[in-house]
């Protein structure tokens with residue numbers, strides 16, 4: 001099957017307190033995000049956020065609707081964000097071709113019907129990371145190149161959290177209904193992302209860890225600030241962060257991650273910052 005899906009229901013903070021390692025991983029970790037020549041979706045009931053990744057190697061892959069959407073076309077009532085973490089690729093949307101180089105992004109608005117993903121070379125295929133959220137208005141498609149992103153330098157080497165955050169799909173760059181996406185790269189010698197940690201009960205979030213060396217790992221922290229849990233993660237794995245949860249990580253080396261979110265507002269800086277010495 002070229003297009004499959006898996007549903008993840010939402011869990012309450014009280015329920016998650018009781019989860020063991022296996023249950024936490026089953027509910028929140030997405031182990032296989034990037035699929036060769038096919039699209040496999042995770043449909044989260046947190047803000048009906050959808051997560052997938054496609055690596056077209058031997059053929060082009062078409063975006064088709066999946067059963068939970070009950071719509072003829074995938075984007076009839078949705079918007080889609082795409083970030084390419086592989087070689088050069090092309091996304092064709094209703095006949096318009098968008099070439100995405102490594103770490104370039106594309107926003108596709110509600111109403112696109114025929115969307116096809118392809119790689120320029122099967123030897124160095126594109127790796128399209130996809131996030132989709134419900135939409136109620138058709139905004140124009142827009143490519144976001146490396147010169148279009150908003151860059152923010154955060155943290156410091158002394159606190160082991162020096163990192164570069166790049167905003168790709170945010171409402172100061174592209175008109176969106178609710179989707180926001182970007183990329184944060186931890187600098188060499190630093191290990192922490194999103195520390196001090198924060199919560200934004202208005203928006204859920206999904207992290208997709210990339211550029212984690214094969215023999216290394218990232219420990220992702222989640223939970224309410226006074227009741228945290230952790231999930232050990234490998235390269236190219238994603239984790240769903242409920243709106244009531246912190247989302248932060250520490251690696252055994254430096255790494256990069258793509259973040260995406262959706263919910264009540266489009267205010268990236270609307271975060272309730274946690275005091276580090278009050279985390280439990």
Ligand SMILES: O=C(O)C(=O)C[C@H](O)C(=O)CO
Nearest residue numbers: 163165184193194195205259
């Ligand atoms: O390193 C960071 O800090 C982040 O990348 C934070 C995410 O962008 C985020 O959590 C946005 O709400």
Ligand SMILES: [Zn+2]
Nearest residue numbers: 198200205247
């Ligand atoms: Zn956040």
